[in-house]
Amino acid sequence: MNISGKTALITGASRGIGKAIALELARQGATRLLLVARNQQRLMEVAEEVEALGVEAVVLPLDLTQVVEVNVAIAQAWRNHGPIHLLINCAGVAHQASFLQTKLPDVQEEIAVNLVGMYTITRFVARRMVAKGEGKIVNVSSLMGKLAAPTMATYSATKFAILGFTQALRGELAAHNVQVMALLPSLTDTDMVREFRWFRWVMPMSPEQVAQALIAGLKRESPEILVGWQSHLAVWGDRIFPGLMEKILQRSAPSLSPLQRGDRFTKLRKAGASVF
Numbered sequence: 170m171n172i173s174g175k176t177a178l179i180t181g182a183s184r185g186i187g188k189a190i191a192l193e194l195a196r197q198g199a200t201r202l203l204l205v206a207r208n209q210q211r212l213m214e215v216a217e218e219v220e221a222l223g224v225e226a227v228v229l230p231l232d233l234t235q236v237v238e239v240n241v242a243i244a245q246a247w248r249n250h251g252p253i254h255l256l257i258n259c260a261g262v263a264h265q266a267s268f269l270q271t272k273l274p275d276v277q278e279e280i281a282v283n284l285v286g287m288y289t290i291t292r293f294v295a296r297r298m299v300a301k302g303e304g305k306i307v308n309v310s311s312l313m314g315k316l317a318a319p320t321m322a323t324y325s326a327t328k329f330a331i332l333g334f335t336q337a338l339r340g341e342l343a344a345h346n347v348q349v350m351a352l353l354p355s356l357t358d359t360d361m362v363r364e365f366r367w368f369r370w371v372m373p374m375s376p377e378q379v380a381q382a383l384i385a386g387l388k389r390e391s392p393e394i395l396v397g398w399q400s401h402l403a404v405w406g407d408r409i410f411p412g413l414m415e416k417i418l419q420r421s422a423p424s425l426s427p428l429q430r431g432d433r434f435t436k437l438r439k440a441g442a443s444v445f
Contacts, residue, residue, distance in 0.1 A: 170255070170305055170348075170387040173198035178246070178253050180233060180290060181260030183211035186309065186357055189376035190257055191215055193384055195224040203246055203253065205229045205290075206260065233260055233286030243293040252301050256294045257352075257383075258287045259309045263324045276323045283327035288334070295338070299345040306347065307383065308335045312355040312400045316407055318418055332393075339392060350386065354379045354396045355403075372399065 177194050181187035183206035191202050192215075202219055204212050209230035216226035227250060229242050247253065262282040264275040291306060298304030313321060314328035332351055339349040356373045379396050386394030395401050407414040 170390065172255075172384070172387070174200050175254040176201040176203070176251060177255035177257065178203040178205060178229075178290075178294065179257045179259055180205040180286075181258075181309075182206050182215055183208045184215075186354060186376045186379050187257075187259040188215050189380040190259060190383060191219055191226075192222070193377070193380035194255075195219045195222040197384060199224055201225040201227065201250055203227045203229055203250065205231050205233075207232050233290055234281045236289050239289050240293055243290065243297075247297055252297065253294055253304070255305050255307070255387075256291065256298075257307045257309070258291060260286060261309070261327075263321070265320050265324075267320055268322045271323065279323045279327055283324075284330055284334075287331065291338070295342060295347060298347045299342065302346050304347040305387070306338070306342075306349045307352055307387075308349070309352045309354070310335070312353055312395075312403060314351075314353060315404050316414065316418060336392075348390065350390075350392055350394065352379070352383055352386065352394045352396070353400060354382075355400045 172194055177199050179187050179191050179194070179202065182191045182202075182204040187206070191204060194202060202224060204215055204219070204226055206212050207230065209228065212228045212230060216228050219226040227246065229246065231239055231242055233239060260282060262279050264271070264279060266272075266275075287308060291308075295304070295306065298306075308331050310331040311324075311328040313325045314332045317325035317329070332353075335349055335351040342349055354374065357376055357379055374397050382394055382396040395404060403414065406417075
């Protein structure tokens with residue numbers, strides 16, 4: 170896909186990977202970026218950086234779990250700014266805890282944002298892309314969408330689900346000239362994960378590296394974009410030696426036993442950052 174002259178909508182654009190993707194799309198010559206996240210102030214700051222690169226930025230402060238608000242905002246954006254050529258679903262939430270310490274509200278939030286929120290905005294945008302006969306959708310999953318990790322059970326489940334959703338949607342929309350892809354970052358170093366209990370032996374990537382990998386994948390039209398050699402090695406290792414990879418994941422996981430107190434519980438909210 171040639172980014173030049175295109176309009177893109179990025180969710181989770183206020184920081185982390187979402188912000189890095191927005192800035193990289195601006196550098197690649199996009200004409201207009203629609204920036205979506207819940208924090209309006211941070212979106213305004215990103216919009217200033219985008220506009221400094223000579224690209225129009227439109228701020229859309231939205232909670233993706235609010236279906237009516239999202240529908241109205243997308244309809245207005247399409248009417249006021251023209252068709253959206255590229256949708257990048259980057260918004261998400263993650264909570265880290267041993268499974269026996271998990272709390273139902275946290276689980277419900279992960280499902281609501283990571284899955285239902287992604288579904289909601291994708292549905293409204295995809296219908297318009299199909300009517301126009303062109304478009305590209307990128308769903309940000311994670312390496313945890315391929316390899317489930319201890320202490321991240323629900324997050325891993327949502328990222329696995331995103332890959333399934335992406336594959337199904339790719340088959341359905343291909344006939345309408347709408348391509349659907351998945352981006353799978355590994356551990357990414359952002360301000361939102363620095364208190365996160367990281368997995369051993371994993372070297373974090375920068376949001377900029379993830380954004381550059383996305384651009385390369387868009388140009389290759391790759392259905393799945395793995396980011397970094399660690400991700401490729403892990404996925405191939407899981408295919409060839411799944412039992413060994415499961416043991417490695419168990420050994421590398423942070424120690425969060427059910428008996429540990431709440432101060433060992435790390436909550437990570439992300440708007441555009443993948444943790445692994």
